[in-house]
Amino acid sequence: MPRGxxxxxxxxxxxxxxxxxxxxxxxxxxxxxxxxQDMQRLRNRKRVGKLxxxxxxxxxxxxxxxxxxxLDVYGYNADSTPDECQHKMEWEVTFAKWLRETYHxxxxxxxYLVHINGHFCVMKGNKVFDQHTPANGTTLKKYRFRxxxxxxxxxxxxxxxxxxxxxxxxxxxxxxxxxxxxxxxKEVRK
Numbered sequence: 001m002p003r004g005x006x007x008x009x010x011x012x013x014x015x016x017x018x019x020x021x022x023x024x025x026x027x028x029x030x031x032x033x034x035x036x037q038d039m040q041r042l043r044n045r046k047r048v049g050k051l052x053x054x055x056x057x058x059x060x061x062x063x064x065x066x067x068x069x070x071l072d073v074y075g076y077n078a079d080s081t082p083d084e085c086q087h088k089m090e091w092e093v094t095f096a097k098w099l100r101e102t103y104h105x106x107x108x109x110x111x112y113l114v115h116i117n118g119h120f121c122v123m124k125g126n127k128v129f130d131q132h133t134p135a136n137g138t139t140l141k142k143y144r145f146r147x148x149x150x151x152x153x154x155x156x157x158x159x160x161x162x163x164x165x166x167x168x169x170x171x172x173x174x175x176x177x178x179x180x181x182x183x184x185x186k187e188v189r190k
Contacts, residue, residue: 017131020062023120026129027111027156028074038073042066064115064152071113071156078113078154096146098153099126107155115152116145 021035028035039059043066068078093101095116106112112123121130127137132144140146 018059018062019120019130020067021059022131023067023113023122023129024070024074026122027071027076027113030074035070038070039066042070042073061118062120067113067120068154075158077157077159079157080152080154082155092149094147095143095150096140098150099123099140111156113154113156114150115154116148116150118151119145119148121145 017032018036021032021039024030024035024039025032036059039062040057043057043059071078095114108125110124114121114123119130121128121143123129124137126140128140128143129137130145
């Protein structure tokens with residue numbers, strides 16, 4: 001699959017898109033289908049014997065922990081400690097009010113993963129991206145979830161390359177073992 005552009009909602013998937021994989025695709029620049037399949041691998045990681053995605057259950061809703069784990073696998077750090085991320089979260093402010101009150105604190109060039117009442121969206125500057133917006137995002141005035149309560153906000157930074165072995169050591173060991181067996185079968189046949 002071709003790699004998309006970071007900061008654009010991928011338009012390569014013509015079925016129903018979900019907010020978690022869309023947020024991952026926007027943040028990492030991957031196409032939606034790859035983010036969706038990686039989320040399926042994350043969900044089915046306990047079934048090591050079955051690596052096929054044909055038997056994997058569909059992803060129709062994503063937990064916050066799963067989204068943060070996938071960002072970690074992709075090499076991104078989700079930090080909730082900056083002042084703009086902690087601003088009045090105990091008061092349960094709306095998304096529009098949080099944007100207004102943190103306008104001067106926020107880094108306009110930074111990417112933010114915003115969790116609003118079970119929905120994920122990505123924000124950079126005053127643009128918001130999710131599966132309901134056009135490819136280049138939308139402004140807050142046109143965003144349909146602007147009056148929704150903010151649960152968590154994470155500032156996203158890149159820390160390294162993609163590494164499946166950190167979160168899925170069993171899966172990586174299984175793949176390495178399978179590759180080792182395949183290599184040995186070829187050597188024995190010769």
